[in-house]
Amino acid sequence: MPTDPGSTTREVRSLSHADNFVHLKTHYVERALHSATAVKSLCCPAHKKLVPGNTLVDHVAQEHLHARYRCPYLNKEGVFCTEIFKKPGYTNGHMLRVHDTPNWSS
DSSP states (O other): OOOOOOHHHHHHOSOHHHHHHHGGGGGGGTTTTGSSEEEOOOSSSOOEEEEGGGGGGHIIIIIISOOOEEESSSTTTOOOOOOESSSHHHHHHHHHHHOOOOOOOO
């Protein structure tokens, strides 16, 4: 069950996945953000949007904080890469250097 929804939109400003996770977990029951079980997103109008708990931090970052250039390997093929980029072109270099995917294109 979420607690104190008003403080979420004021406090979650960081682009750091770890920082946002630490903050958001204060609003949910223990381990809720580690599970695929749906939880109510506190940032969505009237808190009606259900999001898998283990994707809530990324949902907030992408949909509400507008962090648009995340590594496509956020949760793909068993890889959980949390890199975020200021510009889309940075993603291409990251994919080559970190994930060894030379044919990837944004």
